[in-house]
Amino acid sequence: MGVNITLAVDAMGGDHGPKVTVPAALELLTRRNDVKIILVGLPDAIEAELGSSATKWGSRLSVYPASDVVAMDEPPALALKKKKDSSMRKAIDLVHEGLADCCISAGNTGALMATARFVLKMMPGIERPAIATTLPTINGHVYLLDLGANVDCEPEHICQFGLMGSILASAVDNKDNPSVGLLNIGHEAIKGNGLIKRSAELLREAPINFYGNVEGDDIFKGTVDVVVCDGFVGNAVLKSSEGLAWMLGQMIRREFRQSIFSRLAALVALPVLNNLKRKVDHRQYNGASLLGLKGLVVKSHGGADVFAFRHALEYAVSEVSNHVLGRIQAAVSQLEKTS
Amino acid sequence: MGVNITLAVDAMGGDHGPKVTVPAALELLTRRNDVKIILVGLPDAIEAELGSSATKWGSRLSVYPASDVVAMDEPPALALKKKKDSSMRKAIDLVHEGLADCCISAGNTGALMATARFVLKMMPGIERPAIATTLPTINGHVYLLDLGANVDCEPEHICQFGLMGSILASAVDNKDNPSVGLLNIGHEAIKGNGLIKRSAELLREAPINFYGNVEGDDIFKGTVDVVVCDGFVGNAVLKSSEGLAWMLGQMIRREFRQSIFSRLAALVALPVLNNLKRKVDHRQYNGASLLGLKGLVVKSHGGADVFAFRHALEYAVSEVSNHVLGRIQAAVSQLEKTS
Numbered sequence: 001m002g003v004n005i006t007l008a009v010d011a012m013g014g015d016h017g018p019k020v021t022v023p024a025a026l027e028l029l030t031r032r033n034d035v036k037i038i039l040v041g042l043p044d045a046i047e048a049e050l051g052s053s054a055t056k057w058g059s060r061l062s063v064y065p066a067s068d069v070v071a072m073d074e075p076p077a078l079a080l081k082k083k084k085d086s087s088m089r090k091a092i093d094l095v096h097e098g099l100a101d102c103c104i105s106a107g108n109t110g111a112l113m114a115t116a117r118f119v120l121k122m123m124p125g126i127e128r129p130a131i132a133t134t135l136p137t138i139n140g141h142v143y144l145l146d147l148g149a150n151v152d153c154e155p156e157h158i159c160q161f162g163l164m165g166s167i168l169a170s171a172v173d174n175k176d177n178p179s180v181g182l183l184n185i186g187h188e189a190i191k192g193n194g195l196i197k198r199s200a201e202l203l204r205e206a207p208i209n210f211y212g213n214v215e216g217d218d219i220f221k222g223t224v225d226v227v228v229c230d231g232f233v234g235n236a237v238l239k240s241s242e243g244l245a246w247m248l249g250q251m252i253r254r255e256f257r258q259s260i261f262s263r264l265a266a267l268v269a270l271p272v273l274n275n276l277k278r279k280v281d282h283r284q285y286n287g288a289s290l291l292g293l294k295g296l297v298v299k300s301h302g303g304a305d306v307f308a309f310r311h312a313l314e315y316a317v318s319e320v321s322n323h324v325l326g327r328i329q330a331a332v333s334q335l336e337k338t339s
Numbered sequence: 340m341g342v343n344i345t346l347a348v349d350a351m352g353g354d355h356g357p358k359v360t361v362p363a364a365l366e367l368l369t370r371r372n373d374v375k376i377i378l379v380g381l382p383d384a385i386e387a388e389l390g391s392s393a394t395k396w397g398s399r400l401s402v403y404p405a406s407d408v409v410a411m412d413e414p415p416a417l418a419l420k421k422k423k424d425s426s427m428r429k430a431i432d433l434v435h436e437g438l439a440d441c442c443i444s445a446g447n448t449g450a451l452m453a454t455a456r457f458v459l460k461m462m463p464g465i466e467r468p469a470i471a472t473t474l475p476t477i478n479g480h481v482y483l484l485d486l487g488a489n490v491d492c493e494p495e496h497i498c499q500f501g502l503m504g505s506i507l508a509s510a511v512d513n514k515d516n517p518s519v520g521l522l523n524i525g526h527e528a529i530k531g532n533g534l535i536k537r538s539a540e541l542l543r544e545a546p547i548n549f550y551g552n553v554e555g556d557d558i559f560k561g562t563v564d565v566v567v568c569d570g571f572v573g574n575a576v577l578k579s580s581e582g583l584a585w586m587l588g589q590m591i592r593r594e595f596r597q598s599i600f601s602r603l604a605a606l607v608a609l610p611v612l613n614n615l616k617r618k619v620d621h622r623q624y625n626g627a628s629l630l631g632l633k634g635l636v637v638k639s640h641g642g643a644d645v646f647a648f649r650h651a652l653e654y655a656v657s658e659v660s661n662h663v664l665g666r667i668q669a670a671v672s673q674l675e676k677t678s
Contacts (some may be wrong), residue, residue, distance in 0.1 A: 073527070134598040138586045148524050174359060185487045185574040188412070193490040193571060216578025220586040229575070232532060233426050235524040237579045239555025244580050247477045247559040248619070255615040262611045269608030272601045278593040280587070 003036050003060060005320045006101050007313060008094040011041035012069040012087040014106025015303050021106065022049035024309035028317075029057055035317055038100055040064045041087035065131040066090040070111045071251070079111035080118055088112060089334045092119045097296040102296035104287075104312055106304050112151040112288060112297065113149050114136040120295035128157045131231070131299065132165055133288040135241070137222030143169050144227050146220065147288060155195060158182070158228055159202035160332075165226035166208040167331050171322040178225035181214030183233060189213065195230070203228075207335065242282065249277075251299060283308035287315030296325050320323035342375050342399060344659045345431040346442050346652060350380035351408040351426040353445025354642050358425045360445065361388035363648035367656075368396055373664055374656060377439055379403045380426035405429040411641060417458055418450035427451060431458045434634040440659040441615070443626075446637035452488050455629055455636045464534040464671040465631035467496045470570070470638065472627040474580070475619045476561030482508050483558065483566050486627060487574035491678055494534060497521070497567055498541035499671075502563035505547040506670050510661040517564035520553030522572060528552065542567075546674065581621065588616075622647035626654030630664070637666050 007028075011021045018041065025037045036059070041045050046296060047054065049120065054061065066087040070079045083089060088107050094100040095120050106113050109131070110143035117129055140168045146164050160280050162180045169178035182200050189200065203210045216237060219227050229237070252273065256266035268311045278284075282301075285310040290297040296319050300312035319325075340429060346367075350360045357380065364376045375398070378385050385394065393400065407428040409418045423429060427446050433439040435458050444451050448470070454466055472482035484504050489496060501519045508517035521539050523531045528539065530552065540549050542549045550563045558566050568576070591612065595605035617623075621640075625647040629636040635658050639651035658664075 128581045138589055151524060151535075183575055185490060185571055185578075190554070196490075196571075216575045217582030217585065218582070219579050220582035232524055232535075233572055233575050236522055236555045236568070237575050240558050240576045240580055241555070241583050243556030243559035244583055245587070246556065247475075248584070250477055251615055251619065255611050258611075258614075265607040269611070272594050272597075272604045272608070273591070275597075276590055280590065296396075330405040 001033065001264055004034055005317055006036045006038065006099070007316055008038045008040055008064070008091040008100035010087045010091040010103065010105035010107055011039040011046050012107070014300065014309070015072065016305070018045045018049040020304060020306050020309050022046060024313060025061070026053060027306065028313045029060055032317060033217045036060045036093060038062050038064050040066050040091040040094070042067070042069070064090060064094065070107050072268070073107050074108055074111055076108070076110035076114035079108065080114045086237045089115055089119070092116050092295070092297065093298070096120055102298060102316040104298045104300060104316045106300035106309060106312070108301050108302075109148065109299060112299055116290055116293050116295070116297045117200045120293040120297070123292055123329060123332055125276070125336045126160050126164070126292040128153070128160070129290055129292040130161045130164060131288050132168055132291055134285050135219060135238075136285065137220050139222045141285070142219055142222060142225060142227055144229075144234055144238065145291070146229065146231040146234050147238050148231045150231040152269060153195065153230035155198035155202050158195070158199040158230060159206055160292070161228045161334065162203045162208055162210065162226070162333060163206055165228055165327055167328045168289060168291065168324060169225045171324045171327050172318050173225075174322075177209045179209045179211045180226040180228060181211045181218060181224035183219075183229035183237075184213035184215065185225050187213050187215060190319070207331075245282065246279070249290070284311050287312035289319060291328065296320060341373065343373055343516050344371075344656055345375045345377065345438070346655055347377045347379055347403070347430040347439035347442045348652070349426045349430040349442065349444035349446055350378040350385050351405070351446070353639065353648070354411065355644070356380075357384045357388040359643060359645050359648050361385060363645045363652060364400070365392060366611035366645065368399055370445070371656060371658060375399045377401050377403050377433060379405050379430040379433070380432045381406070381408070386568050403433065405430060409446050411447050413447055413450055415447070415453035418447065419453045428454055428458070431636065432563045434636070435459055441635035441637060441655040443637045443639060443655050444649060445641050445643050445651070448487065448638055451636065451638055452629060455632050459632040459636070460633040462668060462671055463630055464635050464675045465499050465503070467492070467499070468631040469500045469503060470628055470632055471507055472577070473624050474558065474577075475624065476559050478561045480624070481558055481561060481564060483568075483577065484630070485568065485570035485571055485573050485626070486577050487570045489570040489595070492534065492538035492569035494541050497534070497538040497569060498545055499631070500567045501542045501547055501549065501565070502545055502670060502674065503667055504567055506630060506667045507630065507663060508564045510663045510666050511657050512564075513661075514564060516548045518548045518550045519565040520550045520557060520563035522558075522566050522568035522576075523552035523554065526552050526554065546670070552564035584621065586617070616657055623650050628658060630667065635659060
């Protein structure tokens with residue numbers, strides 16, 4: 001197996017920058033010998049983390065200089081206008097120029113989306129980009145989109161999210177005809193607002209396996225393979241789920257510290273609970289796809305640690321090796337022809 | 340302490356009807372000697388559950404006949420039009436006629452809202468009713484509204500939800516100046532859609548302790564006392580949280596059944612985990628307020644068991660004894676005068 005996948009990593013992005021991105025990149029190189037990584041950012045900062053291991057990887061590892069960094073709280077429009085030599089911009093440029101198959105960044109989501117949209121442009125037939133991620137379910141995982149790229153959606157956008165989500169699930173999970181559910185406040189077709197009712201009509205006509213309406217609890221019950229919603233709702237659901245999981249984790253820890261008995265119980269229970277924790281660890285679900293662009297971009301959680309960022313890199317590799325971009329393009333142009 | 344609180348209980352509502360509502364009512368009578376309960380519904384069905392205990396409570400327990408039942412999946416408009424002698428309708432009528440202080444139903448939410456709005460009418464100054472409930476947080480609980488009464492909100496409605504939620508929290512929890520957060524996809528004021536930005540402006544001017552934007556994870560972190568959002572978002576957040584909590588519960592159980600070791604671990608760990616489960620048990624958070632009406636209505640989860648339904652009754656008692664209705668009315672009329 002030759003080297004056939006090239007990732008452009010925004011080494012400066014995220015809360016921890018090169019301290020996380022560089023070791024994660026090195027871990028990935030060890031695990032996947034078909035991958036080449038270009039670390040984009042301030043050379044000094046990157047090389048300080050690389051140390052002596054830089055030369056070991058030969059042409060599979062390179063540093064691409066960028067003199068600027070987009071701040072985590074920088075307004076997207078400003079980042080786009082003023083930071084043309086940022087690590088984020090340069091990493092996306094590499095995808096645009098065909099020098100990398102996918103760009104991965106833990107940076108500012110708004111800036112990443114705005115820059116990717118400006119540089120890579122939208123796929124013909126797709127009006128709005130969407131952010132998609134996977135979440136654990138009782139028996140596997142589910143794709144949820146949009147997660148915040150769009151806060152004012154039209155039914156056409158939601159329908160396009162359904163199409164893109166369906167292709168993503170079928171490509172990455174090698175699943176035939178994945179089922180797509182529309183997030184609503186009831187299962188019945190009469191429920192919901194005008195946006196949702198019209199979206200359901202469009203999804204019903206789309207060339208996907210449309211399940212119909214689903215409710216919030218269906219996300220984690222694994223009722224469908226893909227759940228679509230507008231970006232505001234998706235973001236609220238994702239973040240509240242993260243908050244609830246965090247709270248329960250804290251409470252379990254607190255409960256086991258309550259008394260001598262519970263401290264003893266913890267000794268035997270914690271290995272079992274840690275086993276579960278590994279299974280639902282949000283870090284291994286790190287890596288959200290920016291869909292609808294003429295190039296692959298994966299967003300990592302800003303606070304990702306090395307383990308989480310490596311998972312985002314692995315997720316990017318699976319998108320590239322499963323030809324997500326080409327498959328979405330083909331499906332969209334097929335749809336354009338028939339409509 | 341004399342009997343000074345009268346509850347009208349829709350005895351037929353919910354998935355289990357009188358099998359749940361009647362024993363829960365009897366439990367409440369035992370616990371609160373200041374409460375009188377009117378069980379509304381098919382007398383035969385209610386009396387079958389009451390058995391010999393009917394007479395024991397004297398005037399504190401009575402049965403008010405209603406010949407019809409609203410089905411759980413009945414369209415609200417139909418229920419309102421065709422079921423004028425339903426247990427739900429009659430229970431609300433009792434509040435309207437001043438014969439009861441609060442109506443409690445585990446029935447069809449849409450029908451309950453439509454009927455309550457028709458019979459009781461909206462409070463002057465409030466344009467839309469809202470559904471509010473409490474959720475556990477890391478250090479207490481939070482009020483979340485709206486949970487689905489409104490799927491297309493205007494900024495004015497969201498601002499009114501903030502006012503009503505603030506008064507609810509201050510009345511029921513006896514908390515001075517509770518903080519109110521607006522659910523958004525970022526903390527910064529520039530985030531969100533037009534609805535949210537305008538809602539934030541109105542909330543900033545309202546006579547409440549407005550915290551500003553909060554994100555989904557802030558709900559469970561206890562960042563604020565009250566979180567407001569439109570009904571679509573609130574419903575999606577509430578149900579996805581229920582789904583996630585259910586999934587984690589299932590997974591914990593499954594994990595402890597995996598091996599001999601984990602089964603042994605379960606023996607010592609389960610008492611600790613059950614202790615936690617009691618703390619976050621959604622059944623004790625059962626009881627959502629229908630706010631903005633000229634009368635108190637509490638909605639119980641449709642699938643409530645006796646324990647959960649009793650909690651909804653207790654919640655109704657706390658709304659009555661804390662004068663939630665009068666306080667909201669006073670605040671709204673104060674607002675009307677000053678604006």
